[in-house]
Amino acid sequence: MKLPLGTQRTLAEIGDISRFTWRFFQEWGKPRFEVQEFFRQCYMIGNRSLGLVAITGFILGLVMTIQSRPTMAQFGAEDWIPAMVAISIIREIGPVVIALICAGKIGSGIGAELGSMKVTEQIDAMEVSGTNPFKYLVVTRVWATTLMVPILVIFADFISLYGSYLAVNMRGVTSLALFTQQVVDSLVFSDVLPAFIKTFFFGFAIGIIGCYKGYTSSKGTEGVGLAANSAVVVASLMVFIIDLLAVQITDLLGLT
Amino acid sequence: MEKQTSRNIRLGLFVILGLGAIITLLYFIGANQNLFGKNFTMEAYFKDVSGLRVGNNVRFSGIVIGTVKDITIKSDTSVQVVMKIDDKLVQFLKQNDEASIGTDGLMGNKVVDIEAGPAGGAPVQMGDRIRTKEALDMDQMMRTLDITNRNVAAMSEDLKETVQRINRSIAVWEILDDAELPQYVKNSLKNLQAATVKANTLVADVNALVNDVATAEGGMVALLKDSTLTHDLGEAAMRIRNVSAQAEKLTTLLDASVRSIDKDLKTGGGPLNAMLRDSTMTSSIDRSLQNIEKGTNGFNETMEALKAHWLLRGYFKRQAKKAEKE
Numbered sequence: 001m002k003l004p005l006g007t008q009r010t011l012a013e014i015g016d017i018s019r020f021t022w023r024f025f026q027e028w029g030k031p032r033f034e035v036q037e038f039f040r041q042c043y044m045i046g047n048r049s050l051g052l053v054a055i056t057g058f059i060l061g062l063v064m065t066i067q068s069r070p071t072m073a074q075f076g077a078e079d080w081i082p083a084m085v086a087i088s089i090i091r092e093i094g095p096v097v098i099a100l101i102c103a104g105k106i107g108s109g110i111g112a113e114l115g116s117m118k119v120t121e122q123i124d125a126m127e128v129s130g131t132n133p134f135k136y137l138v139v140t141r142v143w144a145t146t147l148m149v150p151i152l153v154i155f156a157d158f159i160s161l162y163g164s165y166l167a168v169n170m171r172g173v174t175s176l177a178l179f180t181q182q183v184v185d186s187l188v189f190s191d192v193l194p195a196f197i198k199t200f201f202f203g204f205a206i207g208i209i210g211c212y213k214g215y216t217s218s219k220g221t222e223g224v225g226l227a228a229n230s231a232v233v234v235a236s237l238m239v240f241i242i243d244l245l246a247v248q249i250t251d252l253l254g255l256t
Numbered sequence: 257m258e259k260q261t262s263r264n265i266r267l268g269l270f271v272i273l274g275l276g277a278i279i280t281l282l283y284f285i286g287a288n289q290n291l292f293g294k295n296f297t298m299e300a301y302f303k304d305v306s307g308l309r310v311g312n313n314v315r316f317s318g319i320v321i322g323t324v325k326d327i328t329i330k331s332d333t334s335v336q337v338v339m340k341i342d343d344k345l346v347q348f349l350k351q352n353d354e355a356s357i358g359t360d361g362l363m364g365n366k367v368v369d370i371e372a373g374p375a376g377g378a379p380v381q382m383g384d385r386i387r388t389k390e391a392l393d394m395d396q397m398m399r400t401l402d403i404t405n406r407n408v409a410a411m412s413e414d415l416k417e418t419v420q421r422i423n424r425s426i427a428v429w430e431i432l433d434d435a436e437l438p439q440y441v442k443n444s445l446k447n448l449q450a451a452t453v454k455a456n457t458l459v460a461d462v463n464a465l466v467n468d469v470a471t472a473e474g475g476m477v478a479l480l481k482d483s484t485l486t487h488d489l490g491e492a493a494m495r496i497r498n499v500s501a502q503a504e505k506l507t508t509l510l511d512a513s514v515r516s517i518d519k520d521l522k523t524g525g526g527p528l529n530a531m532l533r534d535s536t537m538t539s540s541i542d543r544s545l546q547n548i549e550k551g552t553n554g555f556n557e558t559m560e561a562l563k564a565h566w567l568l569r570g571y572f573k574r575q576a577k578k579a580e581k582e
Binding site: 036039040042043046047050147150151152154155157158180184187188189191192193196 | 260263264266267270271273274275277278281282284285286311
């Protein structure tokens with residue numbers, strides 16, 4: 001039986017990504033740890049994305065609130081806007097949108113960086129010089145994304161709730177204290193924790209896909225663009241797949 | 257190296273702020289869910305918890321004081337609800353408080369409402385069981401509403417019949433159709449108005465009259481106003497009363513005398529009674545009277561004889577002359 005060429009290629013890529021991920025788990029426990037490089041990557045990924053993430057989060061909260069107002073007003077449930085917006089942002093929209101933004105910014109960055117290092121044979125040179133390029137380049141970056149994306153998501157959640165507060169006050173008057181009370185009242189641990197945990201997986205997926213695409217790029221400078229591009233596409237897709245899994249697992253565990 | 261340190265500081269700030277944010281959020285949610293510092297539990301048994309779930313709020317006087325920790329079916333008619341209460345607020349709960357299942361708003365989450373019992377209950381202890389009462393049951397309400405609906409239907413049926421009868425009634429329609437009737441009614445009302453005006457005038461006149469009487473200085477007013485007169489009148493009346501009292505006494509005395517005389521006459525042994533009752537005596541009196549008459553006659557003859565006697569004739573003549581002179 002011969003599968004179509006596209007399917008074959010897709011399956012081969014999934015296999016490669018799995019192997020790459022496996023290699024990551026094999027490598028990260030071994031010394032030596034590239035601590036300085038890890039912090040540098042954290043800074044580059046975390047701090048440097050904060051502005052973008054903050055703007056996205058702010059607009060998200062503002063728009064969500066303005067958009068849901070007419071429908072809520074139809075039910076006479078304008079009081080519930082803070083609660084509704086808070087739940088939807090913290091449970092789902094915040095993590096997913098921020099993960100997609102990060103996939104676009106961080107994933108493509110990593111893909112392009114590692115891709116250009118690959119095609120200029122810097123990675124090979126590193127290997128020759130005795131540095132483990134996988135540990136130095138991949139492990140640090142994947143850890144950095146895994147740990148920084150959740151923090152970015154938390155910031156974005158808070159900023160978008162503030163945006164929502166401003167939007168609520170565009171049409172009505174709600175004190176910040178009341179808004180906070182309504183938000184906190186509506187939230188429970190099972191809203192926050194699963195959403196928080198899944199952002200680690202989002203970060204991990206973004207890092208690992210970006211690294212994989214860059215690390216395995218080829219075909220010269222053309223391959224760099226391709227690596228960056230496909231890193232964003234696959235990472236975004238992975239974000240949604242992980243989201244689907246996370247929702248099902250939380251549902252199975254009864255953490256609704 | 258300088259650059260790296262400043263980057264690391266900024267990274268540290270970023271991470272600490274992020275972690276601080278999530279910890280704050282979790283703390284607030286936890287505080288809201290009563291998961292921190294709430295060790296006190298108590299329980300209540302309900303027949304029906306109508307959809308209460310673990311984690312629902314427990315309210316006392318409308319304030320959230322805890323959450324539902326556990327719900328267990330104990331038997332076919334009782335469900336045990338274990339509640340976790342804020343340690344600081346336990347002091348307000350008494351053993352005679354009553355719990356019921358309520359709803360937060362019209363369609364909101366179920367809550368356990370604890371209502372304060374009569375004053376003087378002992379404070380609740382850990383694990384105490386408090387009394388419950390059945391909350392407003394939706395089904396019960398619907399049943400009541402059904403009865404109400406039926407009553408309304410019956411009433412509207414009656415109303416329909418009433419209206420139909422009015423519609424069929426010739427008399428009512430005659431009254432309604434009569435074009436002259438309003439004129440009559442109007443005239444009557446006019447007359448009534450005129451009468452009222454007259455009555456008004458009359459009342460005003462009477463009023464004026466009374467005013468005149470009150471303000472004028474005539475004898476009538478003096479009579480009406482004189483307090484001495486009143487006093488005199490009072491005294492006179494008093495005297496009249498005294499006189500009449502005395503008269504009454506007198507009458508009584510007279511009556512008594514007459515009675516005793518009568519009695520004496522009838523029963524006593526007096527001469528009168530004897531005269532009245534004794535026939536022998538009567539006849540003897542009769543005879544005595546006859547004798548006295550005879551005696552008197554004899555005396556008369558004697559007197560005539562004496563007149564004629566010469567010795568006494570002069571005296572009688574002088575007597576006669578004296579009488580003639582006068």
